Amino acid sequence: MILLVDIGNSRIKWAQLRGNRPAEFDSITRGKTGIKRDISRVWKDLKDINRVVVANVGGDRIGDQLTECTQNYWQVTPEFLTARANSYGIHNAYETPEHLGIDRWLGLIAVRQRYRNFRKNGAICIVDCGTAITVDLLAADGNHLGGLIIPGITSMSQILSDHTNGIGIISESEKKGDTLLANTTDTAVTGGALYAAASFIDRVSSDAASEIKGEFKRVITGGDALRILPLLLDKYDHLPNLVLWGLAQVARNTRTKVTHESEDTSDHCEDKSAHSTETVEA
Ligand SMILES: Nc1ncnc2c1ncn2[C@@H]1O[C@H](COP(=O)(O)OP(=O)(O)O)[C@@H](O)[C@H]1O
Numbered sequence: 001m002i003l004l005v006d007i008g009n010s011r012i013k014w015a016q017l018r019g020n021r022p023a024e025f026d027s028i029t030r031g032k033t034g035i036k037r038d039i040s041r042v043w044k045d046l047k048d049i050n051r052v053v054v055a056n057v058g059g060d061r062i063g064d065q066l067t068e069c070t071q072n073y074w075q076v077t078p079e080f081l082t083a084r085a086n087s088y089g090i091h092n093a094y095e096t097p098e099h100l101g102i103d104r105w106l107g108l109i110a111v112r113q114r115y116r117n118f119r120k121n122g123a124i125c126i127v128d129c130g131t132a133i134t135v136d137l138l139a140a141d142g143n144h145l146g147g148l149i150i151p152g153i154t155s156m157s158q159i160l161s162d163h164t165n166g167i168g169i170i171s172e173s174e175k176k177g178d179t180l181l182a183n184t185t186d187t188a189v190t191g192g193a194l195y196a197a198a199s200f201i202d203r204v205s206s207d208a209a210s211e212i213k214g215e216f217k218r219v220i221t222g223g224d225a226l227r228i229l230p231l232l233l234d235k236y237d238h239l240p241n242l243v244l245w246g247l248a249q250v251a252r253n254t255r256t257k258v259t260h261e262s263e264d265t266s267d268h269c270e271d272k273s274a275h276s277t278e279t280v281e282a
Pocket residue numbers: 007008009010011012029129130131132152153154221222223224
């Protein structure tokens with residue numbers, strides 16, 4: 001069995017490759033410096049793992065800990081992916097391609113596969129709402145046009161807690177009801193972060209759309225997608241676990257030729273097309 005692992009700066013997400021697609025999605029919040037205890041708890045029951053394909057943006061120390069775990073559990077050394085200049089029909093916009101976050105690169109790969117019949121001269125805007133919020137633009141011809149990065153919702157609250165006396169660690173509190181403005185410190189900070197994120201996403205996607213002649217599609221993913229979606233002005237396709245879908249594509253394209261598992265035709269990520277107010281189960 002092939003294990004697909006997405007290590008972000010806040011959470012570790014994983015799935016198993018079933019034919020051409022990821023299945024049995026799971027995730028945990030991870031420690032800042034150590035993940036061995038976190039993953040030993042949840043991976044001890046995983047059996048017959050013969051490959052581990054990894055997107056890691058958490059740094060080498062975290063990667064080394066993952067390697068120690070997979071070698072202990074399954075005698076398998078993980079395959080750590082890095083962004084490339086060109087592959088899967090995508091041209092990386094970065095001056096130094098490997099500096100593009102591997103999560104962002106795999107998101108581009110997954111989106112290109114998901115919308116492979118996308119019309120000429122259009123573009124797709126990919127928003128990933130995690131520890132950081134990233135926006136990337138992928139032209140229909142496969143050119144990655146670049147992107148932007150801001151702190152995520154939790155990171156913005158963390159900044160205020162670290163730099164002010166009056167604001168402490170914010171609990172995962174939302175504004176009560178649908179009032180525009182908040183009446184407690186926690187909800188003022190959380191509400192402000194949500195509005196900052198939504199305004200950033202609305203403005204960047206709107207400015208990008210004005211430069212694109214053809215069809216313009218908006219995609220959103222990441223752990224905070226569902227919190228931000230209700231505040232967005234435009235329609236988004238909510239594609240959960242986008243990075244794991246990208247990992248599935250790369251894993252099956254680098255599968256050892258020996259294993260000829262049944263090819264699953266539907267090899268693109270589920271489309272939970274979402275209006276800016278809700279995610280509809282596909
Ligand atoms: N089950 C959960 N437990 C904790 N946080 C969650 C959970 N689901 C979603 N989140 C939200 O997702 C965010 C992390 O999203 P994610 O895309 O996994 O981040 P990253 O890839 O940066 O690790 C957290 O900051 C939190 O707000």
